[in-house]
Amino acid sequence: MENMGAFENICNLLRNHSYKVTPQRQTILHMFVEHVDRHLSAEEVYMLVKNENPEIGLATVYRTLDILADIGVLIKNDFGDGRTRYEFSRKDEHHHHHHLICLKCGNVSEFDDDLLESLEAVIMKRNHFKVSDHDLKFYGYCSNCDGTQ
Template sequence: MEEGLGVQESKTFESICNLLRNHSYKVTPQRQTILQTFMEHVDRHLSAEEVYMLVKHQNPEIGLATVYRTLDILAEIGVLLKNDFGDGRSRYEFSRKDEHHHHHHLICLSCGSVSEFDDDLLESLEAVITKRTQFKVMDHDLKFYGYCNKCEEAL
C-alpha cells in the first residue's frame, strides 16, 4: 500500500481529491459523491453495499461496481483501510497513518455491529516476542467477537 493520509488530513475532502489526482485518478462526480457519503459516516465501518445504499438516493446513476472500484482505489492509495470481519464482505474505514498500531475491533455475532477499542494492551507481549525470537513486530490486527449490549440483553 502506498503512503496515504493521516486521520486528520484524511477528513479533508480536498486533500483526498488531490491525493487521487496525484495518483493519476480522475475525481469524477461519482467518486466525489461516494467520498462525501463515506466522510459523512466516518464513525462507521461501511461495506460497499452500505455505501451504495447511501449514495443511490443522491445519485441514482451510480452503480455498485463504481462503489467497489472507488473504495478499492481509496484503499490502494491509503485513504481507507479494508477490513474483513468474517461476515463475507469487506468493510472500510479511514486509515490512521499516525497510529503505531491499528485500533482493535469488537464485532457483534448477532447484529454484526462493529465498534472500536483503542487501548493497545499488547505492547508488552510484542516486547517479549521480539526478545525471545528476534522478530521485530511492526503491527498486529486484533478482533474480538461477542455480543454488543443490545444483543446481550435480548439473549
C-alpha cells in the first residue's frame, strides 16, 4: 500500500469508527507513515511530532496511539524495555513477524521467516491444540554492538 493511500485509508477508518481526523492525529499518523519500518514508543512519536506541530502534547500522542491500536491500525509491542512500542498492523499476515531486540542499543529489527509452522503442527497433533497466533522475540546483540560485522 503506497504511503498516501495508506494515510487516506486510515483516515477513513478513523471516520468509520466515529473519530475525528484532527490535525494532531494527522501529524501523528504521518510520522508512522514516514517511519513505517520503525517500532516507535509514544515518547519517540512525541519527539518527532513536536518539531512539526509544537502544540501537540504527550497526552494527545498517547490517546491517538491507543485509538489507532483499538481500531487495528497499530499493534502494541512490549520488548521488555519499559516502553510500549507501536508498529503498523499487517492484516495480510497469518502470523505476526518476529522481532530481534538488541540488549545494548535497544534497536528492534524484524525477522519475517515463520519457522514455527512445523512446531505448531506438532503442538496440534500431540496436544490437540490449534495455535491461532504466536509472538516470538529474540534478545541478543546486533552487529553494531557485538563487534562482528
